[in-house]
Amino acid sequence: MSSYRQKGSSVYLFSIVLVAVIGGLLFGYDTAVISGAEKGLQNFFQGAADFQYTDALHGFTTSSALIGCVIGAILSGFMASSFGRKRTLFVAGVLFFLSALGSYAPEFMLFKKGVPSMSLLVAFNFYRILGGVGVGLASALCPMYIAEVSPADKKGTLVSWNQFAIIFGQLVVYFVNFLIIRSHVNDPAVVEWTSRVGWRLMFVSECVPAGLFALLILLVPETPRFLVMNGQEDRALRVLSNINGEARGREILSEIKSTTVDRKEHLLTYGWMVIFIGVMLSVFQQTIGINAVLYFAPRIFESMGLGDPMMYTVFMGVINITFTLLAVFTVDRIGRKPLLITGSVLMGLGAFGVALSSVSDVPAIVPVASILVYSAAFMFSWGPICWVYIAELFPNTTRSQAVAIAVAFQWIFNFIVSSTFVPMYTRSPFMAYAIYGCVGFIAAVFVWKLVPETKGKTLEDMTALWRNK
Numbered sequence: 001m002s003s004y005r006q007k008g009s010s011v012y013l014f015s016i017v018l019v020a021v022i023g024g025l026l027f028g029y030d031t032a033v034i035s036g037a038e039k040g041l042q043n044f045f046q047g048a049a050d051f052q053y054t055d056a057l058h059g060f061t062t063s064s065a066l067i068g069c070v071i072g073a074i075l076s077g078f079m080a081s082s083f084g085r086k087r088t089l090f091v092a093g094v095l096f097f098l099s100a101l102g103s104y105a106p107e108f109m110l111f112k113k114g115v116p117s118m119s120l121l122v123a124f125n126f127y128r129i130l131g132g133v134g135v136g137l138a139s140a141l142c143p144m145y146i147a148e149v150s151p152a153d154k155k156g157t158l159v160s161w162n163q164f165a166i167i168f169g170q171l172v173v174y175f176v177n178f179l180i181i182r183s184h185v186n187d188p189a190v191v192e193w194t195s196r197v198g199w200r201l202m203f204v205s206e207c208v209p210a211g212l213f214a215l216l217i218l219l220v221p222e223t224p225r226f227l228v229m230n231g232q233e234d235r236a237l238r239v240l241s242n243i244n245g246e247a248r249g250r251e252i253l254s255e256i257k258s259t260t261v262d263r264k265e266h267l268l269t270y271g272w273m274v275i276f277i278g279v280m281l282s283v284f285q286q287t288i289g290i291n292a293v294l295y296f297a298p299r300i301f302e303s304m305g306l307g308d309p310m311m312y313t314v315f316m317g318v319i320n321i322t323f324t325l326l327a328v329f330t331v332d333r334i335g336r337k338p339l340l341i342t343g344s345v346l347m348g349l350g351a352f353g354v355a356l357s358s359v360s361d362v363p364a365i366v367p368v369a370s371i372l373v374y375s376a377a378f379m380f381s382w383g384p385i386c387w388v389y390i391a392e393l394f395p396n397t398t399r400s401q402a403v404a405i406a407v408a409f410q411w412i413f414n415f416i417v418s419s420t421f422v423p424m425y426t427r428s429p430f431m432a433y434a435i436y437g438c439v440g441f442i443a444a445v446f447v448w449k450l451v452p453e454t455k456g457k458t459l460e461d462m463t464a465l466w467r468n469k
Contacts, residue, residue: 007245008241008242008243008245008249009243012242012243013149013150013151013154013158013243016149016220016221017149017150017158017161019213019216019217019220020089020142020162020220021146021162021164021165022209022212022213022216023089023093023138023141023142023162023217024138024161024162024163024164024165024166024169025165025168025169025172025209026092026093026096026134026135026138026169026206026209026210027135027138027139027142027165027166027169028165028166028167028168028169028170028172028173029169029170029172029173029206029209030065030096030099030131030132030134030135030206031065031135032169032170032173032174033173033202033203033206034062034065034128035173035177036173036174036176036177036178036180036181036199036202037177037199037202037203038058038061038062038199039194040194040195040196040198040199040202041058041062041195041199042058042195043191043194043195044116044195044196044199045057045058045061045120045121046116047116047195048118048120048121049116049117050117050118051117051118051121053116060125061121061124061125061128063415063418063419064125064128064132065128065129065131065132065135066414066415066418068128068129068130068131068132068133068134068135068136069132069133069135069136069139069411069414070132070136070411070412070415071129071132071136072092072095072132072133072134072136072137072138072140073136073137073139073140073407073408073410073411074136074404074408075136075137075404076088076136076137076140076141076400076403076404076407077140077400077401077402077403077404077405078400079091079137080140080144080400080403080404081400081401084222084223084226084230085141085144085145085148085222085223085226086145086217086220086221086222088141089137089141089142089145089217090214090217090218091134091137092133092135092137092138092141093134093210093211093213093214093217094134094214095130095131095134095137096131096134096135096138096206096209096210096213096214097206097210097211097214098127098130099127099128099130099131099132099206100131100203100204100205100207100210101127101204101207102123102124102127102130103127103128103131103200103203103204104200104201104203104204105200106120106123106124106126106127107120107123110123114196131206136407136408136411139407139410139411140404142162143159143162143387143388143391143403144391144399144400144403145223146158146159146161146162146391147159147388147391147392147459148223148224148225148226148459149221149223149224149239149243151243152456152457152458152461153332153456154332155332155391155392156331156332156336156388156454156455157328157329157331157332159387159388159391159392160324160328160331160384160385160387160388161328162384163324163327163383163384164324164325164328164384167317167321167324167379167383169209170317171317173202173205174317176202176205177202180198180201180202180205181194181198221235221238221239221242222235222239223239224237224239224240224252224253224256225256225396225399225459227239228253228256228257229396229397233253233257236253237249237250237253240252240253252458252460255458255460256396256459258460259397259460259463266398267398267401267402267405269395269397269398270395270398270466270467271466273450274393274394274395274402274466275402275405275406277451278390278393278394278402278403278405278406279405279406279409280446280450281386281389281390281393281406281451282390282406282407282409282410283409283410283413284344284382284386284439284443284446285382285383285386285410286410286413286414286416286417287413287416287436287439288347288378288436288439288443289351289417289421289432289435289436289439290347290374290375290378290382290383291414291417292417292421292425292432292436293374315372316371316372316375319375319379320375320376320379321379322376322379323376323377323379323380324379324380324383324384326379326380327339327379327380327381327383327384327385331385331388331455332455332456334455335453335455336385336388336389336453336455337447337448337453339380339381339385340385340386340443340444340447340451341447341448342377342381343377343380343381343382343385344377344381344382344440344441344443344444344447345440345441345444346373346374346376346377346381347374347377347378347382347436347437347440348437348439348440348441348444349370349373349437349440350370350372350373350374350375350377350437351370351374351433351434351437351440352370352434352437353366353367353370353373353374354367354371354374354429354433355430355431355432355434355437357370358429358433359430382443388454389451389454390403390406390407391403392454392457392459392462393452393462394462395462395463395466395467396459396463397463399459452465
């Protein structure tokens with residue numbers, strides 16, 4: 001027997017995790033590409049002759065992918081349990097690719113190219129929703145896949161890389177959008193070029209990572225947990241041995257078999273509390289308000305009277321990457337709960353710092369520092385750790401359905417928070433941030449009292465934990 005099978009291979013593990021992480025990058029890429037394209041898109045559809053492209057229609061168009069995200073998250077449970085984690089991720093990659101092509105040329109075979117119309121707007125939004133379905137599938141399946149192939153002592157770190165990939169994907173597309181605009185920045189007709197061609201190039205750029213992901217996912221194995229639940233124990237042992245070594249692989253296989261005797265267990269077999277905790281982790285991740293800050297950071301910095309708000313936004317992006325890496329390298333040493341509780345408290349303090357700055361005369365550095373603390377705290381806590389928990393919290397036989405529910409709630413509350421921030425902020429900045437601050441402290445208490453620590457536990461340990469509750 002080769003030493004490869006005797007000891008397992010870290011290179012093999014990291015290579016298949018790296019492929020899954022590309023799905024996280026696409027998640028970030030697809031959700032952020034609209035930020036650079038929306039102005040050109042707006043100018044294009046404002047030239048339509050058969051309807052008036054209002055601000056309300058533009059708002060729907062820029063956020064229509066969220067509809068697909070909810071649909072994809074809901075479908076992920078059925079697809080993951082019926083077709084497997086790997087095949088579902090392949091479908092997500094294909095949807096990303098088709099969405100990028102369709103958003104680039106929504107006229108394809110149906111309409112005259114370059115002529116805006118209501119029908120073309122419907123077609124464009126269809127393709128954006130299609131991409132959103134891919135995001136919804138990837139957001140549920142990438143962390144699940146990584147958790148199901150990872151050894152217990154590396155699981156938190158490897159799943160956290162998915163969050164890093166999401167943030168990195170957003171930065172990549174910001175840079176790509178910048179280069180596309182920069183290529184015509186000295187052209188007197190740059191606005192006309194952007195509304196005619198520029199936004200299309202931004203969307204089609206996603207074809208490169210999407211096509212790569214769809215091809216590479218075909219080369220990775222199915223997860224051992226899914227294989228065992230479908231009677232393919234020999235294949236499961238092969239994967240486990242390649243990762244952990246054959247002796248440890250056989251031990252893990254035995255543990256998996258002991259928790260998947262009845263793969264028909266219904267969602268509430270282990271009680272309602274496990275589902276409640278998973279859903280509330282998703283709800284808190286969104287209602288703590290991070291997306292409102294990330295989406296509207298330039299507007300917030302501008303309202304503070306800062307000279308160049310984009311400079312502070314870029315600086316915040318660097319902070320986000322740095323503190324996401326902090327979580328990656330500490331989650332399996334410090335644990336999940338300490339990071340979540342610390343992050344919740346710091347986010348609460350940061351939010352109240354911004355709230356108090358809006359009703360008192362303080363130097364601009366106070367609200368700026370408060371927002372940076374708020375954002376950094378999220379990046380080492382709720383950003384990656386929520387995904388770690390969602391991937392490893394649930395028992396083997398109910399994981400795919402439970403993850404689907406938790407992720408669907410995440411996207412629903414993403415939409416609620418994003419759509420309510422501007423009205424709340426316009427009415428009272430103090431009220432908006434005071435609410436987020438209160439949520440931060442409530443989240444800390446919730447984690448402290450109800451959420452179990454999962455550091456070092458196998459996925460099978462979680463089945464035993466909930467069975468004994």
